[in-house]
Amino acid sequence: MNLDLAPQYVAFRDECRQWLTDNHPGRIGSMDTAIGFEEHRAWEKVLFDAGWSVPAWPSVYGGCDCDLIEWLIYEEEYWLSGVPGRVSANGVSLLAPTIFNFGTQEQQDFFLPRMASGEHIWAQGWSEPEAGSDLAGIKTKAILDGDDFILNGQKTWCSRGAFADWIFCIVRTDPEAERHQGLTYLLVPAETPGMERRPIGRLDGEPGFAELFFDDARVSAEHVLGGVGQGWAVAMAAAGSERGLSLRSPGRFMAAAERLRALAANVTDLDPRLRDEVVDAWIKAQAYRWNTYQMAADLMEGDEIGPEASEGKVFWSELDLELHATALRLMGPMGEVAHAGNDWLDGYVFALSGPIYAGTNEIQRNIVAERVLGLPRR
Amino acid sequence: MKFSFTDEQNMFRETVRELFADRCPPDAVRQSWDNDDGRVPGLWAALAEMGVLAVLAPEAAGGLGMNEVDLVRILEEAGYAGVPEPLVEHVAVAVPALAEAGHAALEAAIAGDSTITLNLSGEVIVGAAADAVVHRHGDTLQLVTEWQADEAASIDQSRRLGVLTDITAADPLDGADPDLAFDRAALGTAAQCIGVARRLLEATVEYVAERHQFGKPVGSYQAVKHHLANVKIALDFAAPLVYRAAWSVAHDDDPAARGRDVSMAKAQASEAVDLAARQALQCHGAIGYTFEYDLQLWLKRAWTLAAAHGDVRFHRDRVAAAIGI
Ligand SMILES: Cc1cc2nc3c(=O)[nH]c(=O)nc-3n(C[C@H](O)[C@H](O)[C@H](O)COP(=O)(O)OP(=O)(O)OC[C@H]3O[C@@H](n4cnc5c(N)ncnc54)[C@H](O)[C@@H]3O)c2cc1C
Numbered sequence: 001m002n003l004d005l006a007p008q009y010v011a012f013r014d015e016c017r018q019w020l021t022d023n024h025p026g027r028i029g030s031m032d033t034a035i036g037f038e039e040h041r042a043w044e045k046v047l048f049d050a051g052w053s054v055p056a057w058p059s060v061y062g063g064c065d066c067d068l069i070e071w072l073i074y075e076e077e078y079w080l081s082g083v084p085g086r087v088s089a090n091g092v093s094l095l096a097p098t099i100f101n102f103g104t105q106e107q108q109d110f111f112l113p114r115m116a117s118g119e120h121i122w123a124q125g126w127s128e129p130e131a132g133s134d135l136a137g138i139k140t141k142a143i144l145d146g147d148d149f150i151l152n153g154q155k156t157w158c159s160r161g162a163f164a165d166w167i168f169c170i171v172r173t174d175p176e177a178e179r180h181q182g183l184t185y186l187l188v189p190a191e192t193p194g195m196e197r198r199p200i201g202r203l204d205g206e207p208g209f210a211e212l213f214f215d216d217a218r219v220s221a222e223h224v225l226g227g228v229g230q231g232w233a234v235a236m237a238a239a240g241s242e243r244g245l246s247l248r249s250p251g252r253f254m255a256a257a258e259r260l261r262a263l264a265a266n267v268t269d270l271d272p273r274l275r276d277e278v279v280d281a282w283i284k285a286q287a288y289r290w291n292t293y294q295m296a297a298d299l300m301e302g303d304e305i306g307p308e309a310s311e312g313k314v315f316w317s318e319l320d321l322e323l324h325a326t327a328l329r330l331m332g333p334m335g336e337v338a339h340a341g342n343d344w345l346d347g348y349v350f351a352l353s354g355p356i357y358a359g360t361n362e363i364q365r366n367i368v369a370e371r372v373l374g375l376p377r378r
Numbered sequence: 379m380k381f382s383f384t385d386e387q388n389m390f391r392e393t394v395r396e397l398f399a400d401r402c403p404p405d406a407v408r409q410s411w412d413n414d415d416g417r418v419p420g421l422w423a424a425l426a427e428m429g430v431l432a433v434l435a436p437e438a439a440g441g442l443g444m445n446e447v448d449l450v451r452i453l454e455e456a457g458y459a460g461v462p463e464p465l466v467e468h469v470a471v472a473v474p475a476l477a478e479a480g481h482a483a484l485e486a487a488i489a490g491d492s493t494i495t496l497n498l499s500g501e502v503i504v505g506a507a508a509d510a511v512v513h514r515h516g517d518t519l520q521l522v523t524e525w526q527a528d529e530a531a532s533i534d535q536s537r538r539l540g541v542l543t544d545i546t547a548a549d550p551l552d553g554a555d556p557d558l559a560f561d562r563a564a565l566g567t568a569a570q571c572i573g574v575a576r577r578l579l580e581a582t583v584e585y586v587a588e589r590h591q592f593g594k595p596v597g598s599y600q601a602v603k604h605h606l607a608n609v610k611i612a613l614d615f616a617a618p619l620v621y622r623a624a625w626s627v628a629h630d631d632d633p634a635a636r637g638r639d640v641s642m643a644k645a646q647a648s649e650a651v652d653l654a655a656r657q658a659l660q661c662h663g664a665i666g667y668t669f670e671y672d673l674q675l676w677l678k679r680a681w682t683l684a685a686a687h688g689d690v691r692f693h694r695d696r697v698a699a700a701i702g703i
Contacts, residue, residue: 001447002380003625009379069379264703275703279694282701283619283642290381290618297382311611362600368610369603373583376598 005073012066013073019050020081027340031087032208037121037163040087044118054092054116061108062116068296075251080258090159091115091122093247095168098185098238102226111187123164125155125188125212126235132157133363135170136179136232140214142171142186144228147221149173149186151195151214159357161210162199165190168238170231183231187223194218204349240305243313243358245296250289253316256323256347257285263330263344274329281322288316307371310364317354317361324348381621383451391451397424398459404672407536410462415507416538417463417493425465426490434474435488441477445628446470446562450569450621457573457683460675462536464505466566467496471559472512475519479551483510483521494521497542498560498687503527506540512551512559519551519559534678557633561640564687565627568620568640568647574679575613575647575654581673582606582658589663596661605657612653616646638700641693648684648693655680 005013025043029036047053048062056071057063066074086092092115099111114120131137140153151171161167167188174182188195194217199207226234241247264270264278291312299305327344328335338345355361369375383391401421410418425431433449435441442448449470456465468487472494476484486492495505497513506529511522524547527540583606586597596602623643626636655677659666666673688696 001383001621001625003622003629005379261701261703270703275698276691276694278703279698279701280645283645283694283697284615286642287615287619287646290622291615293379293381294618294621297380300380301382308614311607311614314607314611315615362604365604365607366600368607373579373606373610374587375583375603375606376587376595378594378598 009069009073012070013077016052016074016077017081019052020077020083023050024081024083028084030206030208030346031085032160032202032204032206034163034207037087037160040084041118041121043084044086044088044121048117053088053118054096057096057112057116061112068300072249072251072292072296075249076254077251079251079255082255087121087160088115088118089247090124090164091120091166094124094238094241095122097241097246098168098225098234101237102185102230102234106222107187107225120165121160121163123158123161123167123210125158125161125167125169127157128154129156133360135235136183138170138172138183140169140171141175142173142184142219143175144173144221145218148218149221149224151186151188151192151217151219153214155212155214156200156209158197158210158212160208161212162197162207167212168225170235173228173231177229180232182229183235184228185225185231185234186219187225188217188219189223192217192219203352204346239359240309243309243364245292245305245312247358248312248316250285250292253285253288253319253323256320257282260323260327260330263327267330274326277322277326278330281319281326284315284319284322288312288319291315307367310359310367311372313358313364314355314361314368317351317358320351320354321348324351381618383447383621387448387451390448391455393428394430394452395455395458397428398455398461402459402461404460404675407460407462407675411535416505416536417507418461421461421463422493423490426488430465431469431473431490432488433469435477435484439477439484439488441473441488446565446624447621447628450565450624453566453569454573454576454620457570457575457679458577460536460574460577460679464493464495464508466563466570467505467508467512468494470566471496471498471562472510474562475512475551475554475559476521479519479521479554481521481549481551496559496563497522498556498563501542502530503540503542504532504537504686506538511542512554513545513548514556514559515548517556519554519556520545520548521551522548524548532678532682534682536675536679537682557637558627560687561627561636564640564644564693565620565623567683567687568623568644571644571647571651571680571683572613572617572620574676574683575609575616575651578651578654578658578673578676578680579606579609579613581676582609582661586661602661605661609650609654609657612646612650616643616650619643619646634700638697641688641696641700644688645690645693645697648690651680652684652690655684 028039031040054063055066142149142151169186173184196213198211200209202208324347406418432441433444437443492509494510495508497503497511513520513522526544527542530539532539589596620643623639626639630636
């Protein structure tokens with residue numbers, strides 16, 4: 001064990017911090033609106049041009065070959081600086097690891113640099129009206145016709161699907177096959193004829209969800225990722241990234257915990273019960289951090305992320321909610337007042353969805369019980 | 379930055395785990411309750427032989443010259459085995475305090491010829507049959523060698539309590555820092571809490587997989603699964619804070635940072651072990667509520683260790699002060 005940061009990491013941290021301070025774009029619109037989405041795309045380009053959009057990727061694809069520790073430091077600095085969030089996250093955190101793992105050379109060369117620069121912003125097309133937690137129940141069909149698949153069916157809850165450039169979908173290519181069989185991972189361009197995208201307002205009223213309707217939509221078979229019929233295996237690899245540290249690194253929660261701490265420090269006559277809640281949330285953010293550094297040490301030794309990622313998903317989503325709910329309580333009657341400076345309120349509304357998306361926390365607890373603890377499935 | 383234990387540390391832990399499994403199984407713990415001194419016969423000598431008592435003593439004094447990072451998982455194993463000896467008190471606190479004070483009692487302490495317990499706050503001492511007590515006296519530590527205490531019964535039979543009424547002979551331990559002693563005690567107790575929680579979880583997972591009701595293992599019911607998943611999550615997010623605090627105690631010269639890290643660890647470890655105990659009992663049903671069934675060995679450790687050397691509230695308050703709220 002050595003918890004001292006080596007000089008090169010200290011220098012790296014300083015470099016991150018300096019760049020983020022110098023290039024902070026100020027407040028931009030919500031990424032769940034058409035205008036804010038484009039503003040976020042522009043920010044992605046700024047990051048990319050400076051080499052900061054995908055630091056952990058190989059440099060040939062626009063990254064800077066950072067190791068895991070550097071990436072964690074970068075994330076800590078990123079969130080602490082208060083620059084806008086990442087509209088590219090679905091692509092970079094969920095799809096990219098899958099492309100690195102399963103993509104052909106052509107796919108990697110085509111998609112990765114465009115993802116890094118923000119030219120392609122990706123959305124996730126998994127859920128359907130009849131298939132949420134039970135993802136293996138999806139029905140959207142894709143039937144091969146020459147060099148193309150013909151898609152029919154419907155996807156829903158697709159985050160920013162109305163604005164995205166590409167959508168990574170899981171579809172049923174063998175209608176005879178049941179459940180986990182006969183599924184295929186398919187990369188679908190937003191401008192596909194026969195696909196209609198309809199925005200749905202989220203809880204806050206912004207059009208951040210989309211429904212996708214496929215009516216004989218034609219998608220080239222070149223865009224299959226990981227082989228026809230391999231969709232379940234590919235999706236589960238992506239789900240590991242979704243639950244684990246690639247989507248939600250500790251930096252995000254440490255920054256929120258720091259803001260909560262500062263908020264509490266400014267309250268005069270702080271109620272001791274509230275103080276206790278603030279400290280509890282603050283400690284949990286540190287716990288998430290150290291759990292992650294432990295995992296990072298294992299990963300750097302060559303281990304792979306297993307079902308424990310589900311523990312992390314439960315922990316970060318409930319931590320996020322606790323951080324934001326505590327902040328609103330600290331604000332008292334002002335907590336509900338929606339104005340541009342009340343990021344805690346927007347954050348709270350979003351945090352409410354954390355226990356639902358990326359696999360609900362009930363499903364994660366099932367996974368922890370069955371696959372980590374080994375309890376009987378039935 | 380590398381947050382993991384070395385192969386040597388893991389091997390040491392494994393060896394101690396085997397020793398406890400062999401010399402300190404539940405039957406031996408129960409027998410210790412009926413002994414005059416509350417000890418497991420031969421265990422202390424075996425720990426001395428293995429070097430466990432000397433981990434925090436410098437090599438020049440005949441110790442292993444290791445630090446809290448080397449020790450933390452061994453104390454976790456003591457919790458896992460439900461060891462009824464005042465091990466944390468002796469190994470994690472008294473030995474380094476004696477070493478820092480250059481006190482002659484160190485030699486016997488690391489050789490296993492004596493047992494030294496603690497009295498850092500309040501008047502209750504644990505391991506009342508010990509030979510000496512490291513006692514906080516204002517801003518200093520003392521080694522109390524003669525004292526009077528009234529016997530008191532803990533809910534946890536593995537803890538022999540004494541309520542200190544008089545001190546009749548004591549040596550000053552100049553050079554030993556009482557705040558550091560407290561942090562070491564809290565860290566060691568937190569490590570034990572993690573071990574106790576692991577054991578409770580393991581025993582319960584095993585039980586619910588075997589026990590059938592309505593024709594199925596009770597562990598197949600989702601309510602039971604989610605209780606135990608919650609314990610696993612609490613445990614896996616508390617343990618890293620304990621290891622991190624061990625590093626701080628060993629390497630951080632800033633007492634405020636050290637205290638903050640130790641308090642984060644103890645707060646989370648106390649909370650995790652408390653949850654583990656509640657869910658272990660609930661998922662066992664009535665069998666867990668008996669004196670005869672061994673679960674009680676760890677349930678009682680959980681209740682007392684969660685509160686020992688500062689409970690959740692105490693340590694959260696300390697973190698609050700450290701981070702300026
Ligand atoms: C903010 C947000 C963004 C999202 N973004 C996307 C996206 O970009 N792309 C996408 O494809 N999807 C997205 N989703 C959808 C998300 O993946 C689903 O909501 C999630 O998988 C749950 O499915 P469901 O909503 O149909 O709930 P259901 O599956 O109907 O579940 C309802 C309730 O029943 C419980 N339940 C279900 N099955 C079990 C079980 N076996 N054991 C115990 N409890 C169970 C659930 O935990 C939940 O509490 C998003 C959701 C949200 C809230």
